[in-house]
Amino acid sequence: MNETTAPAPPSALSPAPSGLPAALGAYVIWGFLPLYLILVKAVPPFEFVAWRIVWTLPLCLGIVAMRGQWGEVAATLRNGRAMGVLAITATLIAVNWLVYIWAIQAGEVFAASLGYYINPLVNVLLGTAVLGEKLTRRQWIAVGIAGVGIAMLLGGALTTLWISLTLAFSFGTYGLLRKRVDVGALPGLTVESAILLLPAAGVAAWYGATAGSSFGHDPALSLLIVLGGVLTAIPLWMFAIAARRMSYSTLGFIQFLAPTIVFVLGLTVFDKPLHPAEIAAFVAIWLAIAVFVWDLWSRARAARAVRRPVAT
Template identity: 65%
Template sequence: MPISPPQTAGAAPSGVPAALGAYVIWGFLPLYLLLVTSVPPVEFVGWRIIWTLPFCLLIVAFRKQFPALRAALSKPRTVIALLASAVLIAVNWLVYIWAIMQHQVYAASLGYYLNPLLNVLLGTLILGERLTRWQWLAVAIAASAVALLSAGALTTLWISLTLAFSFALYGIVRKQIDVGSLPGLTIESGILLLPAVGAAWWYSASAGGSSFGNEWFLSLAIVFSGVVTAVPLLLFAIAAKRMSYSALGFIQYLAPTIVFILGLTVFGQQLRPVQLGSFILIWIAVAIFVADLWNRNRQAKAAVRAAV
């Protein structure tokens, strides 16, 4: 990996370390989930929400963002939008955790390879944005990958599509409201707190009992879910403010690539020919997509320099 040159005094800090940190954490998240495989996915999502809220509040206090939190809560439209985004992110978390615990690692990886391409398509359909010819080609190739899976791996296709659509729609909703990443997650966690407590209580009252509070290591791992939820999101928010869209768009493929490698190695999941063919198509689509973003970013910078 190339080493970034030292920054001169007064130079804007680079967002690359924060972006790498966020996507590396997200990429290695399946290893963390191996520690909590004994916890039912619905119960774990409940505990994840419960422990994410206080950790977010601590960071909000540290970053002095309570005014932004109060401002968002004072706007009914923002709260309604965050209610929708909270439901979408809860669905995303639940399906992802279930998929990893069921060793459907490739399906989860594919979902996040599809996500950026789906973001572009939904931006066109919902926000009226325009795609370049290369982006249309990338979307068409990605659609071919989905069609291939529907022909040979239909039983896991729903996982990839649910992850891709839920996170893409989550991004669309969050893009429409003026609220920061961390205050937004804090409010979303607060909205989801009641059903999360209900899920945790239901499992504690069931015959099997609660997964929390019996074994100290498992309980500590459950508490740690708040950290692995809030920290990468905070790093991502920092990176998004300091990096160009094209550079961040390139780094975001690090996470599903790590998940794919974990599927091959740690999880030892068999890669069927139809899945390999789908991944190859997705990788081609991703290469076209990233190359187009990078080229347009270079052209934009050249135009700015020429105008100066």
């Protein structure tokens, strides 16, 4: 009797999908976000964050309907542990949005940029301490150089350091928790938005009853506020996909793209001066990024050399 070999499962025939395209897409959108925030500068930060949440949920629900993921959303809602983690991540991302929007509107563009330059250091430390990811000697050198850059801010930019650290730790912890909870990217974002909906609607209603709502009076401004939902949901969805598919330490150092774009915008569009401590911090963190990327490239090149077949 002839033996037949069972076909290999699809997962064995094709490599796992890469998170790199999603990560690059998310960070490019976040990098240019200050240009959008200029257009909605008339909206107070608290109110704007509230409207971002209100308009993010319908978009998420629409995408869930198109992708047929209602079952995943329902399963998440029944999972007590997942709901607890998503309640924390929803709070973290709301804090991150609020501080970032306030910083841009207040002209603290470089503090915001530094926050997302520091974030890779936070990601590396969290990936090492919590996920057990191992760093090479060169990667530890990169972490040390970045730490020196942060320390420089203590001497010359202490008044804005809280902005940078809040952005770095809130988003770093958000990404770590999203990586550890067994919930898909889109269902998780949908549930996060639903958790924040009632508080957000309350904030929007309070502004409408006291200072007057920014939404509904000027058609152009109202359309821009609605666009905030799109610019919130799409990059967060991409980031959640990337966080589930990539090493958290590697993802953290790809993130330098967004703050680099913000840094360039600060020098050009916002025309903000750089203080000496900020210059020193940027140089140190850029050097750290260069060392880390060099290490990743060297190890990838060595791995390709090992896999190359030997001629016989």
